[in-house]
Each structure stands twice: as C-alpha cells, then as structure tokens.
Amino acid sequence: MPFNKHLDELEAQSIYIIREAYAKVNPLAMLWSIGKDSTAMLWLVRKAFLGRVPFPLVLLDTGMEMEEVYAFRDRIVKDWNLEVINYPCPPEADMDQTLPPATRAAMRKTEGLKGLLSEHDFKGLFCGIRRDEQGLRAKERVFSPRSLDGSWDFKDQPAEFWDQYTTNVPDDCHLRIHPILQWTELDIWQYTQRESIPLCDLYFAKDGQRYRSLGEKNITMPVESNASTINEIIEELKTTDISERAGRTMDKETEDSFEKLRSQGYM
Amino acid sequence: MNAINKHDKLNVVIVGHVDHGKSSLIGRLLYDTDSLPAGKKEELEGICKKRGVPFEWSFLLDAFQAERDQAVTIDTTQINFSTVMRDYVIIDAPGHREFLKNMISGAAQADAAILVVDASEGVQEQTKRHAYMLHLLGMKQIAVVVNKMDAVKYDPKVFEKTSQDITHYLQTIGLQASSIVPISAREGEMLVDRGSNLDWYRGKTLTEILDSFDVSNMLSTQDLRFPIQDVYRFDEKRVLVGRVETGILRKGDTLFFSPTNEQAVVTSIESWPDDDEIVEVHAGKTAAITLSEPIFIERGHMGSHAEALPMLSNVFKSNIFWFSEKPLKVGNTYRVRCGTMQTAVSVQLIDHVVDTQDLKKTEGASEVAKNAVAEITLRARDVLPIDPYTDNARLGRVVLYDGHNVAGGGHINMEGYPDQRKSSNPKSENIYKVNHSVTPEMRASMLGHYGGVFWFTGLSGSGKSTLAVAVEQAIFALNMNAYVLDGDNVRHGLNSDLGFSPKDRAENIRRIGEVAALQANSGVIILSAFISPYREDRQKARIAAPHCFHEIYIKANLETCEARDPKGLYKKARVGEIKEFTGIDSPYEAPENPDLVVDTEVNDIETCVEQIVNYIEANVKAEIIEEEIKNKKKDLSLVRA
Numbered sequence: 054m055p056f057n058k059h060l061d062e063l064e065a066q067s068i069y070i071i072r073e074a075y076a077k078v079n080p081l082a083m084l085w086s087i088g089k090d091s092t093a094m095l096w097l098v099r100k101a102f103l104g105r106v107p108f109p110l111v112l113l114d115t116g117m118e119m120e121e122v123y124a125f126r127d128r129i130v131k132d133w134n135l136e137v138i139n140y141p142c143p144p145e146a147d148m149d150q151t152l153p154p155a156t157r158a159a160m161r162k163t164e165g166l167k168g169l170l171s172e173h174d175f176k177g178l179f180c181g182i183r184r185d186e187q188g189l190r191a192k193e194r195v196f197s198p199r200s201l202d203g204s205w206d207f208k209d210q211p212a213e214f215w216d217q218y219t220t221n222v223p224d225d226c227h228l229r230i231h232p233i234l235q236w237t238e239l240d241i242w243q244y245t246q247r248e249s250i251p252l253c254d255l256y257f258a259k260d261g262q263r264y265r266s267l268g269e270k271n272i273t274m275p276v277e278s279n280a281s282t283i284n285e286i287i288e289e290l291k292t293t294d295i296s297e298r299a300g301r302t303m304d305k306e307t308e309d310s311f312e313k314l315r316s317q318g319y320m
Numbered sequence: 321m322n323a324i325n326k327h328d329k330l331n332v333v334i335v336g337h338v339d340h341g342k343s344s345l346i347g348r349l350l351y352d353t354d355s356l357p358a359g360k361k362e363e364l365e366g367i368c369k370k371r372g373v374p375f376e377w378s379f380l381l382d383a384f385q386a387e388r389d390q391a392v393t394i395d396t397t398q399i400n401f402s403t404v405m406r407d408y409v410i411i412d413a414p415g416h417r418e419f420l421k422n423m424i425s426g427a428a429q430a431d432a433a434i435l436v437v438d439a440s441e442g443v444q445e446q447t448k449r450h451a452y453m454l455h456l457l458g459m460k461q462i463a464v465v466v467n468k469m470d471a472v473k474y475d476p477k478v479f480e481k482t483s484q485d486i487t488h489y490l491q492t493i494g495l496q497a498s499s500i501v502p503i504s505a506r507e508g509e510m511l512v513d514r515g516s517n518l519d520w521y522r523g524k525t526l527t528e529i530l531d532s533f534d535v536s537n538m539l540s541t542q543d544l545r546f547p548i549q550d551v552y553r554f555d556e557k558r559v560l561v562g563r564v565e566t567g568i569l570r571k572g573d574t575l576f577f578s579p580t581n582e583q584a585v586v587t588s589i590e591s592w593p594d595d596d597e598i599v600e601v602h603a604g605k606t607a608a609i610t611l612s613e614p615i616f617i618e619r620g621h622m623g624s625h626a627e628a629l630p631m632l633s634n635v636f637k638s639n640i641f642w643f644s645e646k647p648l649k650v651g652n653t654y655r656v657r658c659g660t661m662q663t664a665v666s667v668q669l670i671d672h673v674v675d676t677q678d679l680k681k682t683e684g685a686s687e688v689a690k691n692a693v694a695e696i697t698l699r700a701r702d703v704l705p706i707d708p709y710t711d712n713a714r715l716g717r718v719v720l721y722d723g724h725n726v727a728g729g730g731h732i733n734m735e736g737y738p739d740q741r742k743s744s745n746p747k748s749e750n751i752y753k754v755n756h757s758v759t760p761e762m763r764a765s766m767l768g769h770y771g772g773v774f775w776f777t778g779l780s781g782s783g784k785s786t787l788a789v790a791v792e793q794a795i796f797a798l799n800m801n802a803y804v805l806d807g808d809n810v811r812h813g814l815n816s817d818l819g820f821s822p823k824d825r826a827e828n829i830r831r832i833g834e835v836a837a838l839q840a841n842s843g844v845i846i847l848s849a850f851i852s853p854y855r856e857d858r859q860k861a862r863i864a865a866p867h868c869f870h871e872i873y874i875k876a877n878l879e880t881c882e883a884r885d886p887k888g889l890y891k892k893a894r895v896g897e898i899k900e901f902t903g904i905d906s907p908y909e910a911p912e913n914p915d916l917v918v919d920t921e922v923n924d925i926e927t928c929v930e931q932i933v934n935y936i937e938a939n940v941k942a943e944i945i946e947e948e949i950k951n952k953k954k955d956l957s958l959v960r961a
C-alpha cells in the first residue's frame with residue numbers, strides 16, 4: 054500500500070468520528086447513495102469495526118437511479134453481506150410544483166428521508182457529504198443536530214472544536230453525522246485507489262464521457278472525459294477547474310436552490 | 321530546511337476585527353493562487369452588478385443569501401487552495417462579536433493563523449479578543465497582515481505604527497507574530513505578487529510566510545496517552561479502541577490504566593483488512609488492541625506507561641472562554657469532556673475574570689458572562705486522569721456543556737495542586753501486581769450487585785451511625801451484602817495505635833479508605849460512618865476506590881447536633897474534657913460536591929434510610945443493567961461480517 058500521510062490522517066479522523074457516533078448515539082443508520090463518497094464511507098465503517106457494519110444502511114430509492122447503479126448495489130450488498138433498508142421516496146407528483154424540476158426531484162429524497170425518520174426512530178444518520186462539494190456544505194459541522202423534519206439552522210450551529218462533538222440532542226431531534234466532511238474529491242479518489250474499493254462503472258469514461266457524480270437519470274449528465282481508470286481521473290482532477298456538481302442541473306437552477314433544499318433537510 | 325511534503329495540508333484560520341478585510345483577503349488569495357473554479361469571478365461580478373454594488377471579493381465566501389444581504393460572514397467555512405509548495409485549507413472566521421463560538425470552531429482546527437488589521441483603523445476590540453483566543457487555543461504560528469494599505473496611500477509610517485501596536489499587545493499575552501506584512505487585499509498586493517506600491521517593504525509575501533510554517537507535530541515523541549474510546553466484543557475477543565493522542569503504542573507494551581490503576585500487556589493490534597505487520601501505532605492514529613488480562617476498562621479510561629502516568633484529581637483549574645447565553649456561575653453543574661472522558665463538574669470558584677482589552681484580572685466574580693474569559697476551579701465527583709495543558713496540549717483541555725449545548729472550553733492548569741504521582745507511585749509497583757482472574761463483572765453476576773464505598777460524613781450526632789446501621793439492615797433484607805465500618809470495629813483493632821491528633825486522624829481515615837476499597841473490590845457494599853472532617857482525607861478515600869466511591873453528606877447543623885448529643889460528648893467538649901472535638905475546637909469541612917445529601921434535620925429516620933437505600937440500589941444495580949446493555953450493544957460478534 055503506498056504511503057500517504059495525508060490519507061492516513063483523514064482515515065484516522067473518520068474512523069474516530071464513526072466510533073464516537075457508535076459510542077454516543079443510538080440507534081444509528083447510514084445513508085448509502087451507492088456513489089463513490091458513501092461507498093468510501095462504508096469502507097471506513099468496516100475499518101472502524103474490523104470488517105463489520107453494526108447498523109443498517111439506508112437507500113433512499115427514487116426508482117430513478119441508473120441501471121448500472123442498481124446492479125452495483127446488488128453486487129455489493131451480496132458480497133459484503135449488508136443489512137439494507139431500501140426506502141422508497143414519495144412520487145414526484147407529491148412535490149411542491151413551484152420548485153424547478155431538478156430541485157423537485159431532489160426534494161423527493163428529502164421527503165423520503167423525513168418518512169424514514171418518522172418510521173424508524175434513528176438518533177443518528179451517517180451521511181457522506183464533503184465540505185468541498187458546495188459552498189453550503191462547507192458550513193456543516195461533523196455532528197449536526199436537526200429537528201425531526203430535518204431542518205437545519207445554519208446561523209445557530211453548536212460550536213465544534215477539539216474533536217468534541219454535539220452528541221446529546223433533545224428527544225425530537227436527530228444528528229446528521231459527517232465522517233468524511235473534511236475529505237476532498239481528490240482524496241476520495243486516491244483513497245479508493247489505495248484501498249481498492251469497488252466502484253460503479255459509470256465513473257469511468259466510455260465513448261468520451263463519464264459521470265463525476267451519480268444522481269438520478271433525469272437530472273445528472275455525464276461530463277466530457279477520457280479518464281477510464283482511477284489514475285486518469287486523478288490526473289484529470291488535478292488539472293480541471295470545473296466544479297464536481299457541474300453535471301447536476303439542480304445547483305444551477307437558482308442561486309439558492311441548494312440552500313432551500315438543505316434548510317428543509319436535504320443531505 | 322525540511323523538504324515539504326505536498327501531502328501535508330496546512331489549516332489556516334483568518335481572524336481580526338469586523339470589516340478589516342478577512343473575507344476579502346480569502347477571496348483574493350484564492351484568485352491570486354489560481355484556486356477559483358472557472359467562471360467564479362464572472363459569477364461574482366454578475367452578483368455585484370445585480371445588486372448594484374462595487375466588486376467585492378468577500379462575496380465569494382458568502383454562500384448564503386442571508387449573508388449577502390447583511391454583508392457579513394456568518395460561519396466558519398473551509399476552502400482549499402494551494403501554492404507551489406503545498407495545499408492549504410482556509411477557515412474563514414467571522415468578525416462579529418456574537419460569532420465567537422464559530423471563530424473558536426474554526427481556529428481550534430488550525431495550524432496557523434492570519435490576523436488581519438486594517439491599516440487606518442489599527443488594533444480594535446476584536447483584534448485583541450481574537451488574538452487572546454488564539455493564545456487560549458494554543459496557536460503558535462501567527463502572521464499579522466496590515467490590510468487596506470491602498471486606502472492609506474501605502475504609507476510606511478501607518479504600517480509602522482500599526483505594527484508596533486499589535487506587537488505590543490501580542491507580547492503582553494505571550495504571543496509572538498512570525499511576521500507582519502503590509503498588504504492590499506483589494507488590489508492583490510503582497511499576497512502572492514509583490515505589486516508595485518509596497519517597494520519599501522523588504523520582507524516575505526503572505527504566501528511565502530504561509531509556506532514557511534510547519535505542520536509536523538512532535539506528538540509521537542511525548543508520553544503515551546491512549547484514551548479508551550470504546551470496548552467491543554468480537555466472538556471471544558474483547559477489543560479496546562481509541563486514538564493514540566500522544567506517544568507510541570506498541571504490541572507487547574504494559575499499559576497502565578487510570579483511574580482504575582490496573583495494568584495489562586497489549587497482546588495484539590487488530591486491523592481490517594488483517595495486517596500482522598502493524599506492531600505500533602503513532603500519535604494521531606486510531607488503534608484497536610487486545611489485552612492479556614480481563615481487567616475492568618471502559619470509555620474514558622486512560623492508557624499510559626507506568627513510568628509516565630497522568631495525574632489523578634477531582635479538582636482542577638481551567639482557563640476558559642465562555643460563549644453560552646447563560647453565564648457560568650459558582651455552584652452550577654456542567655458536563656465536562658476531555659478526550660473521551662465525560663463527567664459532571666461543579667464550579668467551585670471563579671478565580672478571576674480576564675478583560676481581554678486591558679488584560680485586567682477581576683477577582684471574586686460570581687459569574688462569567690457570554691464571550692468572557694476567566695480562570696475557574698472545577699470539581700468533579702470522581703477522580704479523573706488529568707494532564708495539564710503545559711504537559712499535553714491534546715489532553716490538557718476541556719470542553720464544557722450546559723445541558724445539550726456546548727458552552728465553553730479551556731486549558732487545564734494544575735499549578736498549586738499536589739502531584740500525587742510522585743508519592744503514590746509504589747502502587748504501580750507493588751500493590752497492583754496481583755492479577756485477579758475473577759473480574760468485578762463476574763463477582764457482580766454471582767452476588768447480584770457490585771461492591772461500593774458509601775462514605776457517610778457529618779458532625780458527631782448528625783445521625784451517621786444510626787443511619788448506617790439501619791441502611792445495612794435494609795440492604796441486607798434486599799439480599800445484598802452490606803457492611804458497616806465505624807469507630808467500634810476499627811478503632812479497637814486496625815487503628816488501635818492511633819490517637820486523635822490531626823496526623824493520626826488523617827492516618828485513621830486513610831486506613832479506613834483503603835480497607836473500604838479492598839472490601840468494595842471484593843463485592844461488599846461498604847457503609848462507612850466516620851466524621852471524617854477533612855476534605856483532603858475524604859479525597860484520599862475517594863482515590864482509593866476511584867470508580868465506586870460515593871460521598872454521602874449527613875447534614876445537620878452544629879446546634880441540632882449539640883442539642884441531640886446522644887453520647888454526651890459535646891457537653892464534655894464544651895467544658896474542655898475532650899480536646900479537638902469536631903465542631904467545637906476542631907473544624908468540620910462540609911463536602912462541596914457530595915454525591916448525596918441526607919438532611920436529618922428536615923427528614924425523619926425512615927425517610928433518610930429510604931433515600932440512602934434507593935441511592936445505593938441505583939448505584940450498585942444500575943451498573944449491572946448498564947453493563948448488560950453495553951455488552952449487548954457492543955457485541956459485534958452478532959453483526960454480519
């Protein structure tokens with residue numbers, strides 16, 4: 054395994070966070086989107102518990118993921134012997150129709166999440182977001198308290214320092230736990246490569262196109278790329294200045310769509 | 321010079337008075353280091369145009385609508401940029417007073433700080449406050465930038481004056497800036513490029529200074545501290561997990577655990593995927609280990625080497641910053657966390673409050689208001705493994721919680737407290753050599769309860785013996801093994817050589833404490849009924865039984881006790897027949913933070929007995945239940961792998 058001090062540090066920090074959550078928050082679940090970030094997070098969970106995954110994984114299923122994504126999911130669930138809650142999201146027609154289409158689609162996940170939380174009484178949800186993905190996610194805490202409907206008050210977040218996290222929340226609240234908040238897209242790729250973590254084929258270029266981020270079929274577009282191996286992707290990232298979520302139409306729709314989504318409970 | 325590894329990331333926090341240009345500096349720094357995504361500058365120009373304001377670099381960070389409207393930065397943001405030398409993460413810290421807690425969240429993660437001072441406004445209130453916070457957070461690498469040099473026509477005299485002021489303030493709080501640079505964030509001068517207006521300045525540019533900062537830490541060279549984060553059970557194995565905070569943990573090491581004073585050898589370092597080659601874990605890395613002995617260990621216990629132990633104390637001082645709306649008050653109880661340990665503490669004293677502006681110390685304050693800093697004395701129920709900040713920067717600090725909310729934090733300062741490690745070290749060599757193969761858990765499952773020391777303290781005549789005997793009966797009737805230790809069964813044998821001088825009294829209590837601890841370890845519920853007038857002596861008894869000691873204050877004032885005078889002792893003391901009688905001519909130091917207060921003036925005997933029995937039951941039985949739950953939860957053998 055190639056030595057990389059920076060990745061070792063990130064890994065140690067994430068494992069520490071995962072174990073803190075396990076020691077202090079109960080019951081727990083992990084949101085698994087099947088993408089590279091949450092799969093790397095799942096890998097870190099297995100490291101933390103020496104090969105085990107001591108809580109269920111939750112898949113917020115819109116029924117709109119790409120076929121390759123579902124196939125990948127089924128393979129990993131089987132190979133890694135995972136306990137998965139496949140939670141169906143409410144139909145598009147139930148969404149606020151004043152929202153732009155892509156935001157509306159993302160809203161389905163938000164609503165699915167609310168449904169999940171009201172049916173299962175999870176106190177903590179692991180979520181594989183990263184600070185570098187989007188300006189708003191940069192504002193996140195590692196342990197982020199939410200009210201039951203998932204809403205988030207970015208102006209009054211608890212202080213978080215010296216690796217002491219907010220782990221006690223009132224009865225009607227839960228915690229979003231972000232073990233890979235500190236990682237960058239490049240870190241995730243380097244780690245995926247170093248650890249040989251399996252990934253969905255869609256990330257790798259075919260016919261001059263590949264996906265940088267996997268969202269629903271109707272709202273995620275491939276980007277132009279010839280990177281067909283992790284090494285090539287890493288090289289590409291080192292030179293690109295196009296943002297990772299560029300393939301996602303939602304973020305572009307309005308200046309504030311992401312903010313609205315998040316304040317209502319989006320990941 | 322050390323070769324800088326491109327993989328090392330330096331975390332930088334940017335602090336300073338509101339409007340001195342922190343956000344602008346960040347925006348410009350990103351631009352000048354080519355770290356902006358394509359189209360970002362144009363997007364900003366568009367936003368500014370739409371709002372009809374001149375171009376503002378600071379808008380870059382304002383990810384929220386709300387912030388744009390108010391034109392202030394609300395929260396810590398993390399942004400990546402890089403120079404040719406290495407990668408950086410900048411933490412944007414806001415300048416508004418009420419956002420102190422956010423600034424701390426940011427600054428606490430940083431390796432280095434940039435303090436921004438407006439050239440024409442000079443050192444302002446938050447300049448000082450933030451510098452003081454950097455000092456409390458232990459920041460060593462600080463660059464000062466004197467910003468907006470364009471607005472003062474690049475006048476070297478203005479720079480000189482501001483430099484002197486800030487240097488002076490930093491010196492008085494024990495900080496030193498690595499460099500002071502004149503810059504213009506707006507024009508992009510002396511950040512990356514030198515520009516053409518600051519030729520009189522010969523020093524390094526801001527990025528050159530950042531590149532000269534160091535990320536290597538010396539944590540691995542310090543004494544080993546391995547705070548236990550959790551205990552997992554895998555099939556037959558019991559695995560302890562945690563992060564090595566300082567030092568190096570090696571397979572084969574004998575670990576000494578505090579506060580239980582137990583030791584065992586590290587038999588394996590576990591990993592997944594399996595890697596037999598891992599035989600040591602350095603500071604900063606997580607570890608999962610198995611031990612040679614089934615000793616009692618739980619989250620919060622500290623593993624170290626016997627030759628370099630942490631201190632043990634339930635009282636310590638802390639230099640804190642406080643950002644809760646509700647002021648910190650003497651007598652209030654808070655939760656404190658230090659490493660993986662968490663415990664309740666009460667504020668015994670506010671030694672002084674510090675004004676960060678003129679650095680004046682005010683003694684005798686009864687509260688610490690929001691955003692103030694102070695030195696306080698905290699008292700915990702149990703003895704805790706403690707490292708002063710000066711010995712261990714990672715563990716010598718605490719975070720304080722009020723209810724669900726984080727309320728403050730600070731450094732641990734043990735100046736003026738006795739360091740018992742020197743006097744009680746023999747413990748580690750002689751006494752704890754006996755390796756019990758029967759664990760407390762095994763005893764508890766046989767007996768149906770854990771052992772414990774329930775230490776009654778109070779004046780003569782307060783009701784200690786009467787209550788102890790009645791409680792013994794009641795507990796026994798509940799099928800639990802309780803035993804009273806009092807003057808009758810101790811003075812005649814174990815302590816027959818002792819009189820009543822302060823020295824003998826102390827020795828009397830010390831021996832009782834040790835005997836009580838031994839019996840409690842064997843599973844007995846000990847009820848000790850001694851006046852035990854000195855806090856220090858009771859403290860020693862607590863240290864002897866650190867995880868099962870309960871101080872029960874049997875409360876009745878002197879008048880009441882003297883009126884009761886069941887054995888006629890007060891009368892004798894009053895006429896001088898008994899010397900050094902507690903309450904008359906010898907002091908009684910009431911407990912400051914007892915685990916239970918039983919008021920015999922207000923309540924009758926039955927009520928008091930019931931109160932104590934309930935308390936004991938909850939503490940010897942609850943632990944069993946708790947342990948069961950924990951075992952269930954942590955038993956990962958049941959989890960699919």
Ligand SMILES: Nc1nc2c(ncn2[C@@H]2O[C@H](COP(=O)(O)OP(=O)(O)O)[C@@H](O)[C@H]2O)c(=O)[nH]1
Binds near residue numbers: 338
């Ligand atoms: N003339 C001049 N103005 C500046 C410079 N840097 C920042 N400013 C202005 O100072 C004001 C406050 O800046 P901002 O970055 O928001 O300050 P913060 O509150 O410290 O983050 C804004 O109006 C900026 O345009 C500079 O180098 N020169």
